Amino acid sequence: MNLEIGQKIEVEAFELDRFGQGVCRYQDMVVFVYGLLQGEKALVTVTKLKKTYVIAEIKKLLIPSKIRKTVASKLGALDLYHVQDKEQSIHQKQVTQDTLNRALGYDVLVSDTLSGEQTLNYRNKVVYHVLNDSLMRLGLYQKEPIELIEVHTFILNSLSIQRTISKIQQQSIEVDPLIFKHIVLRSNEQGQVLVTLVAYEKEFKGLTELVQVIKNFKEVVGITLNIKPNEKQILGTTSYLLHGKNELSFKLNHTQLKINDQSFLQVNQEMMLKTYDLIATYVEGKKLIDCYSGVGSIGLYLRHKVKEIIMIENNPENIVMAKENAKLNPGKYQILEGDAKKMIKHVDGDILVIDPPRNGLDPQFIDTIINKRIPQVIYLSCELNTLQRDLKILSPHYEIKEVTPIRMFPQTTSMETLVLLTRKI
Numbered sequence: 001m002n003l004e005i006g007q008k009i010e011v012e013a014f015e016l017d018r019f020g021q022g023v024c025r026y027q028d029m030v031v032f033v034y035g036l037l038q039g040e041k042a043l044v045t046v047t048k049l050k051k052t053y054v055i056a057e058i059k060k061l062l063i064p065s066k067i068r069k070t071v072a073s074k075l076g077a078l079d080l081y082h083v084q085d086k087e088q089s090i091h092q093k094q095v096t097q098d099t100l101n102r103a104l105g106y107d108v109l110v111s112d113t114l115s116g117e118q119t120l121n122y123r124n125k126v127v128y129h130v131l132n133d134s135l136m137r138l139g140l141y142q143k144e145p146i147e148l149i150e151v152h153t154f155i156l157n158s159l160s161i162q163r164t165i166s167k168i169q170q171q172s173i174e175v176d177p178l179i180f181k182h183i184v185l186r187s188n189e190q191g192q193v194l195v196t197l198v199a200y201e202k203e204f205k206g207l208t209e210l211v212q213v214i215k216n217f218k219e220v221v222g223i224t225l226n227i228k229p230n231e232k233q234i235l236g237t238t239s240y241l242l243h244g245k246n247e248l249s250f251k252l253n254h255t256q257l258k259i260n261d262q263s264f265l266q267v268n269q270e271m272m273l274k275t276y277d278l279i280a281t282y283v284e285g286k287k288l289i290d291c292y293s294g295v296g297s298i299g300l301y302l303r304h305k306v307k308e309i310i311m312i313e314n315n316p317e318n319i320v321m322a323k324e325n326a327k328l329n330p331g332k333y334q335i336l337e338g339d340a341k342k343m344i345k346h347v348d349g350d351i352l353v354i355d356p357p358r359n360g361l362d363p364q365f366i367d368t369i370i371n372k373r374i375p376q377v378i379y380l381s382c383e384l385n386t387l388q389r390d391l392k393i394l395s396p397h398y399e400i401k402e403v404t405p406i407r408m409f410p411q412t413t414s415m416e417t418l419v420l421l422t423r424k425i
């Protein structure tokens, strides 16, 4: 193979992979082209040469696919925007099916993707990054090459977040981009907004001016300053209240929920409710363990379905919030703080709901579930790769009853998957 960077070649994608790349073959090489769909032909420019594969970008689309909606977005956060909405759901089901079949070595039955009506403006949390400029400019990451670009309208923003960020972006404020790094905006269904300024230090140039401006926006219920712990993590564990309250309330059908600037909550409320309603149909038993429970959204939502709920969560801030949320939604709860793999050894229940972070389950945690013979396990996963790894270990002991891909993040390749498992005799 004698390809060179910058060379133009004609390729056809035989597959759209789970990262939104068209997979093509050129001579003996695999070529990945972001934004190229299955069956599409394009003239592409080689941008990276690796030992076993090549990365190229579309120069000219020669034969477009019927499922294409528009040209691919530059933004990493919109990496499936060019695909029609219905086809995004079909793609998600296919990727889930292929990944699980490959891992488990048999045909896993995967349901149709659970989808919603609101495929734009659904995000109730968005992180804007401060660009490297002395006058404040805010943006998002571009996909290829990965770099920050200024963005004024982001079509996944909830309408209230879009309104707030537009007003912030109209300000001309001098800042130090080496210290002031992000603005995180969260909104609820009432259109209220919690704004978090994220910086490496408690004081920075432009802070007072920014707070003066933002606190006058009537939708803003609170402004906090969070101290960024390192380059990789957006938010740290220290927050200071600068205005209003560090709290946002949500009404999730029969459940009231409060979060703060550090809490996890699914970003798409319509799909969160659809997911929780589906989980509710699985729940049949007395004692439910909600593990990786965050501020308690899943356990609280299911409180009418069981006699008792045990929550396990390792973040002390979330534990405080979960206890407040428990008071808002009376029921019988035990809220336990600690590492899931240790805590799970000390509790019993007949239903286990697990909603871990992207890195999935610890082998020690899986061993304990298997040894305890918990009859029903409901696994909500935000990372298909760790889900398939964990299901491989669980599957000799648990039957995979139902797998539902969830379209939690329309216009993107990110996906959520819900799996119902029952103990084999």
Ligand SMILES: C[S@@+](CC[C@H](N)C(=O)[O-])C[C@H]1O[C@@H](n2cnc3c(N)ncnc32)[C@H](O)[C@@H]1O
Residues within 6 Å of the ligand: 264, 265, 266, 291, 292, 293, 294, 295, 296, 297, 298, 312, 313, 314, 315, 318, 338, 339, 340, 341, 355, 356, 357
């Ligand atoms: C994906 S979130 C789910 C939160 C909650 N179920 C919800 O939907 O609102 C994962 C949660 O697991 C918690 N967590 C991460 N590692 C943990 C561990 N080793 N033990 C217990 N909880 C953990 C995080 O703090 C976070 O709240």
